[in-house]
Amino acid sequence: MSESSCQASGFEHRMIEVDGLRTHFLEAGSGEPVVLLHGGEFGASAEIGWEHTIAVLARHYRVLAPDMLGFGESAKVVDFTDGRGLRIRHIARFCALLGIESAYFVGNSMGAVNLLADTTAEHPVLPVRAMVTICGGGQIQAGEHMQALYDFDATLPAMRKIVTALFASPAYPADEDYVRRRFDSAVAPGAWEALASARFRRPGAPTPPGPGDRPFERIRVPTLVVEGGADKLLPRGWAAEIAARIPEASSAVVDAAGHCPQLERPEAVNELLLDFLDRQSRPAQAYARSG
Numbered sequence: 001m002s003e004s005s006c007q008a009s010g011f012e013h014r015m016i017e018v019d020g021l022r023t024h025f026l027e028a029g030s031g032e033p034v035v036l037l038h039g040g041e042f043g044a045s046a047e048i049g050w051e052h053t054i055a056v057l058a059r060h061y062r063v064l065a066p067d068m069l070g071f072g073e074s075a076k077v078v079d080f081t082d083g084r085g086l087r088i089r090h091i092a093r094f095c096a097l098l099g100i101e102s103a104y105f106v107g108n109s110m111g112a113v114n115l116l117a118d119t120t121a122e123h124p125v126l127p128v129r130a131m132v133t134i135c136g137g138g139q140i141q142a143g144e145h146m147q148a149l150y151d152f153d154a155t156l157p158a159m160r161k162i163v164t165a166l167f168a169s170p171a172y173p174a175d176e177d178y179v180r181r182r183f184d185s186a187v188a189p190g191a192w193e194a195l196a197s198a199r200f201r202r203p204g205a206p207t208p209p210g211p212g213d214r215p216f217e218r219i220r221v222p223t224l225v226v227e228g229g230a231d232k233l234l235p236r237g238w239a240a241e242i243a244a245r246i247p248e249a250s251s252a253v254v255d256a257a258g259h260c261p262q263l264e265r266p267e268a269v270n271e272l273l274l275d276f277l278d279r280q281s282r283p284a285q286a287y288a289r290s291g
Contacts, residue, residue, distance in 0.1 A: 011054050013026060014026070016097060018093050018094050018097060021069065021074070021075040021077060021090065023067070023069075023090070023094055024046075024066070024067045024072055024073035024074050025064055025067065026054060026064070026066075028055065028062075029057065029058025029060070029061055029062050031060060032062065032103075033061065033062045033063075033103040034061045034064070034103065034104045035064050035065075035104070035106070036049070036050045036063065036065040036107075037066075037106070037108070037110075037114060037115065038068065038107075038108060038111050039108045039110050039136075039260065040068075040109055040110025040111070041166065042159070042162060042182075042191075042192065042195055043182035043183060043186035043191075044185070045067050045185050046066060046071075048181070049108055049263070052263060053106075053262050053269070053270060056273075057270070060277070060278075061277065064103075069194075070191070070198065076191060078197050078198045083198050088114050092125040092126050101127055102127050103128070103129060104128075104131065105126065106131065106132040106273060107131070107133055107134065108260060109136045111136065112133035112134055112136025112137060113137060114136075115131050116137050116214060116219075119131065119219045120216060120219060122218075128221050129221060130276070130277075130280040131222075132224045132272075132273060132276055133225050134262060135233075135260070137225065137242050138227075138238030138239070138241075138242070141234065144161075145164070145232045145233055146165075146233060148161035148162050149165060150199065152196075156179065159182055159183040160179050163179055163182060165232055166258055167259070167263075167264055168228070168256060169258075169264060216242060217246070217247065219246045221248070222248045222276075222280055224243075224251070224276045225240075225246075225251040226239060226251070226252050226253075226269070227252070227253045228253075228258050228260070229254055230255075230258055232259065233259050234259070239251040239252070252272055254268050254272075
């Protein structure tokens with residue numbers, strides 16, 4: 001395992017090799033580990049997805065935010081037979097190499113869907129102790145905003161449409177610097193190709209099951225399902241419906257937030273995260289004090 005690091009913005013940028021694949025991640029804080037999994041839209045990365053979350057959680061926890069395969073500074077690879085499975089297994093190996101046997105996980109959009117896919121599988125591989133899924137698990141609604149996510153043609157106007165789809169506030173697509181930042185991430189060498197090719201589906205191939213078709217009753221870890229109250233991509237009320245099917249689950253709605261409430265309403269989301277994580281870690285802390 002090769003590794004390098006540099007200090008920036010209150011967290012470390014680190015690089016390791018996971019089964020020969022370059023893997024970039026952000027790390028901050030100490031204590032019980034929290035793994036953050038970013039979304040899957042063009043231009044996504046760990047830093048873009050969690051820039052308002054890492055420092056807050058790092059006051060109490062060891063925070064690890066990897067760039068998933070195909071994103072950010074991690075390797076641009078695609079598995080055409082099991083793309084989601086490759087990313088999940090990669091994160092499992094990432095955790096193993098860092099000596100993480102049990103962790104809290106937080107995922108947004110694709111990151112949340114990957115968590116639900118693994119924890120509903122017959123043989124989960126991620127070391128999930130408890131999890132928070134943010135705007136991932138409901139059925140994406142067809143329309144202009146869904147098309148914006150799929151039709152990115154590596155132009156600034158197309159990236160502006162993606163940003164419009166992700167946020168409730170019009171301030172984000174109007175922010176030229178913000179749109180450019182996501183655009184630059186989306187057109188980094190290999191980034192567009194990795195994500196665009198991952199969306200290929202052989203003509204005539206069966207449609208994969210929808211997010212709501214998973215056997216949620218298999219989930220055996222405490223779960224919080226978070227919905228953006230003004231999400232343009234998911235229907236209202238989806239979080240409560242899914243949480244009702246998961247043992248030991250609860251749901252919350254972040255008002256005036258779109259598909260990335262951890263960016264649009266970070267104070268509200270950070271409060272939810274800290275409250276949830278504290279409730280999960282409290283028994284362990286109490287036991288340590290009495291031991």
